[in-house]
Amino acid sequence: MRHRRRATARLRRRRRRLPTRRRHPPPLPPPTPPPADLLDRPLVLWFPAPASFTGEDVVELHVHGSAAVTAAVTAALAALPATRPAGRGEFTRRALAGGRLDLTEVEGLADLLAADTPTQRRAALAQLGGTLRRLYARWRGELTALSATAEAVLDFGEEGGLADAALYAGLVPRVAALRAEMVGHLADGRxxxxxxxxxxxxxxxxxxxxxxxxxxxxxxxxxxxxxxxxxxxxxxxxxxxxxxxxxxxxxxxxxxxxxxxxxxxxxxxxxxxxxxxxxxxxxxxxxxxxxxxxxxxxxxxxxxxxxxxxxxxxxxxxxxxxxxxxxxxxxxxxxxxxxxxxxxxxxxxxxxxxxxxxxxxxxxxxxxxxxxxxxxxxxxxxxxxxxxxxxxxxxxxxxxxxxxxxxxxxxxxxxxxxxxxxxGWGAPAPATTSGGGGGMREAAVITRARHRRHVTAAVAALDAFLAGRSRRPTAASAAADDAVAAESVAADEADCAYGLPMDVAAEELRTASRAVAEITGAVPVEAVLDVVFREFCIGK
Structure with a gap:
């Protein structure tokens, strides 16, 4: 009997040490008869700006998917003032306009919606994650810096003593390195x-x-x-x-x-x-x-x-x-x-x-x-x-x-x-980054002919910038033929970069920068946008 009382006391002490269980919330009240104008019992989600897909205030109604429910809810929303049905891809277009996505990421989203295979899904997710955006943004930043140097020579060369061929000579290695990277990007075997x-x-x-x-x-x-x-x-x-x-x-x-x-x-x-x-x-x-x-x-x-x-x-x-x-x-x-x-x-x-x-x-x-x-x-x-x-x-x-x-x-x-x-065919193409079975998991590769066309245009502009180097006559070489020509060349060296006038050389850099900017949609490309958003459904 004494042992039984001791065991009971131990159980009581252990029970006091156990955490108190949380009580379940009370059950929902019994459903009342729905009013005649009730459309559905949806889930409503509120996304205040800028924490939304578009960067604007967004309300999502998660309704049941029957044709009767969706038709009734759509009709009720259309009857509200200042509301209208969205166009194809309009939410994504607003995200692009608001800076939430760039054009390459929009294209990645379109590819993700259309993906049929695991490889397409991985490639689309990589592009949607910004692999191309980061690459092209870096290129554009480098081209902007190069253009700024050229513009400085044009605008302030005479006042600041910047009209020195050595200044342009410093641009050539940077332009050549950037061009080589672009050419490698194009040589991806498609x-x-x-x-x-x-x-x-x-x-x-x-x-x-x-x-x-x-x-x-x-x-x-x-x-x-x-x-x-x-x-x-x-x-x-x-x-x-x-x-x-x-x-x-x-x-x-x-x-x-x-x-x-x-x-x-x-x-x-x-x-x-x-x-x-x-x-x-x-x-x-x-x-x-x-x-x-x-x-x-x-x-x-x-x-x-x-x-x-x-x-x-x-x-x-x-x-x-x-x-x-x-x-x-x-x-x-x-x-x-x-x-x-x-x-x-x-x-x-x-x-x-x-x-x-x-x-x-x-x-x-x-x-x-x-x-x-x-x-x-x-x-x-x-x-x-x-x-x-x-x-x-x-x-x-x-x-x-x-x-x-x-x-x-x-x-x-x-x-x-x-x-x-x-x-043989036992290794992936050299332009990709393999690993973990993904192949192009982290590779920034061209996915559309539009990208290839603009990168090719940028390379052509950089080629025009670099080609002037081989065409520029020097005062020393001209002196052997004609003293007057040597004097003319020496006078023009302050106004000419590797055989190209400074304004022409600067324009080639601007052309390359614009070509890269058109890939990401940083400059207006309305015709391209119309084609891209044609691939989207209404809900995106």
Whole structure:
């Protein structure tokens, strides 16, 4: 009995030491019958300026999403004085006008709203986070400082003794360094534009080589018609895919062959001829060309006119010219199961690479596969394509492996090799910053043609500034030819910077600064704004 009393006392002491529990708030009162004019029971959030998305006073009504509720609330708001429906992207446009975002961040937000893949999401978030804004703001600040020095020479040179060629000589290294950085920014392999718009893949080859079968194997669905009849595909069939986290559009094309009147296998009609023309155009515009050849035909000793016509089309596509880099090429020897073992497949792959190397210096890979059910070729082919796509999108190889690592399950039926610079496609493009699987996580890369156009214009202006240095005659060199010319040059050195008049040199710096400012929207660009905000929904 005594032990029981002691235990009870200990429990009471412990209970006194326990923290007092907070009582739950009283339950909500029972709902009353709603009045006839009640529209909804929403959540209302108040954002006082400047702590809001736009920097203005903002009220958000979180209503239930039925059509009846949203229509009633919208109608009630429209009936209030001084209210109207927002236009497309109007809230973001107000944020831009209020300095909450710059134009590159607005474009990043638009890209985030349209992102379909993890790579697009990461790139859009980086741009929305200000990677491009910080880069271009630094460039503009440097150009402003350079322009200020040039303006000082123009405005106060005679009074302050600033009209000295040495002052301009001090600007040249800074201008040259800034120009080099801009040129490096342009030489990014169009990684950002490929991530944003997707990598284009065109499937090219002779009729009945297995192009449509290949597209269906990649899509894992019957996206294209497959038939033993030659010329089944007459138009370009676009199939959107996600490969290695990158948006990809694979385009199946008509088989390229020679007309029967020119030694081909059959007469090519007008419709098929147009399909072949479109096939060539799709391949010319692609980032990657998958060239499919019949391994059994390629292993034969006799030539095939249709295959030769397809190779000629590939040579035209892969030829360098016009300032456009040639596409990456993946040579696929299909129907490898019809060959006499791996040695014969390896011989076909080597012969294909040798033939392509004689046509173009473009980087290429080759693989022999069987796309029949259970052949394992689709898995190996997808691994190869993923390596090329991730390389072009500035992403590190999946799992740290190079593009030439094929799936172990398909290794016995697949023969692979490559030719081209850089040792394959196993590393991200040099213009990006990789790490943590993100590839372009922290890289400030160009994502739109508009950026590239303005940076190119800025580089041209800096080139004009720097080009005057080589054109400026010196008094010493002129003295050897003409004493009068030497005297004239010596007199003009105070008014001329490296062969350019000071006002012209200063204007080149101002032109470069304006070009950079137009990227971020620091100067009025109404036409650009109309295009950008057209991509937004009403709620943004």
């Amino acid at each position: 990684v950002g534009e490929r991530v944003r718009g997707g990598v284009g893949v065109a499937v090219l080859g002779a009729p009945n080589a297995g192009k449509s079968t290949l597209v269906n194997a990649l899509a894992r669905r019957p996206a294209a018609i497959v038939s033993g009849e030659a010329g089944t595909t007459r138009d370009v069939v676009a199939v959107p895919l996600e490969v290695g986290g990158v948006s990809v559009t694979v385009r199946d094309t008509a088989g390229v062959r020679r007309d029967g009147g020119e030694g081909g296998s059959a007469v090519v009609g007008g419709v098929e001829r147009e399909g072949i023309r479109r096939a060539r155009a799709a391949a010319a515009a692609a980032d990657v060309v998958v060239f499919v050849l019949d391994a059994a035909v390629a292993a034969g000793k006799g030539g095939d006119p249709d295959a030769d016509a397809a190779w000629a089309a590939l040579a035209d596509v892969a030829a360098e010219g016009g300032g456009t880099p040639p596409p990456h090429v993946l040579l696929v020897a299909n129907k490898a199961d019809l060959l006499d073992g791996p040695a014969a497949a390896a011989a076909v792959v080597d012969a294909a690479l040798t033939r392509f190397a004689a046509l173009s210096p473009a980087p290429a890979a080759a693989v022999a596969v069987s796309l029949t059910a259970g052949g394992g070729g689709a898995t190996a082919l997808l691994r190869f394509l993923e390596g090329a796509v991730r390389f072009l999108a500035g992403q590190p190889p999946a799992g740290g492996e190079g593009w030439g690592d094929v799936d172990a399950a398909a290794a016995s039926t697949t023969t692979a090799s490559w030719v081209g610079g850089g040792g």
